[in-house]
Amino acid sequence: MTALGFLYPGHSADDDYPRIEQLLGSDIRVDLVHTDLGEERHRIDTTAAGDAAGRLAAEVQELRHAGADAVVWASTSGGFVRGWDGAQDQVRTLAQAAGMPASSTSFGFVHAVRELRVRRVAVGAAYPEDVAQLFAQFLRSDGVDVVSVHASGGTAAAAGGWGEAELLALARASDHPDAEALLLPGTDLRTAAHIPALEKELGKPVLTANQVTVWEALRLADRRVNAPELGALFTREPIVQV
Structure with a gap:
């Protein structure tokens, strides 16, 4: 049995x-442990202040x-806001x-892009523009070519109610x-049931936050899982070791 642990803020898409x-x-x-959501996470000031490493370290004990x-x-x-x-x-x-x-969803995206062996990506974020641009900057720090950034704005609570x-x-x-x-970087987006439809619509791999988060935990645990229902990321082998 491989046990994967996640610290998840709030409840928007925990299912x-x-x-x-x-x-x-x-x-x-x-295994999921919910962290204190605090203030709205789609603002730079509250996001940077609301997830201090010390608080996460305390919550990981469970x-x-x-x-x-x-x-x-x-x-x-x-x-990535850090x-x-x-x-x-x-x-x-x-x-x-x-x-x-240990890792984070932000680094999970970086490692997943490497796993897919792609260099040019587009970003679609349910964030304000300034937060979305910080994600693009984070990806570029690892040499990823971000060719476009679309920010839809909105709140985490609203994004959690989105369907297909x-x-x-x-x-x-x-x-x-x-x-x-x-x-699609927001872990408040409920995407696990819709990745095949998204990839079919676009004709290319789609990386979503909760999908990438679980894949990153599997990578850390040195597990390879073939699960086509979770998209192209879960049909490639071997998992990149970094």
Whole structure:
């Protein structure tokens, strides 16, 4: 049994995780600990202040006691708003406190882009423009060519209520003909049931935050899982080791 641990802010799309667990197989367990959402996460000031590494380190103890093999901080903006170095420090503190491999959704996107062997991506974010641009900057820090950024604005609570129609609309508005993949970074987007439809619509891989978060935990645990229902990312082997 491989146990994957996640620190998830709020409840917007937390039901993606048991759905993904069902698609992965009976020997993988997904454990979720909810963190304090605090103020609206789609603002730079509250996002940077609301997920201090010390608080995450305290909350990870529940996952450690549950026997998790790896832990991922499941907030994309909660990592990248700190910049590359700040996000690395956050993950390092989390790993030290947990006593296990640790990462964040932000780095999960970077590693997933490498896994797909693509360089040019488009970003579709249910963020304000300034936050979306910080995500693009984070990706560029690793050499990813971000060819377009679309920010739909809105709140985490609103994005959590979106269905397939809204996700498809975001994907269409965000795609770019030069992009080899589309990235949808918000962990408040409920996407686990819709990735095949999104990829069919665009004709290219689509990386979504909760999908990438679970894949990143599997990478840390050195597990390979073939789950086509979760998109192109879960049909490639081997998982990149970095």
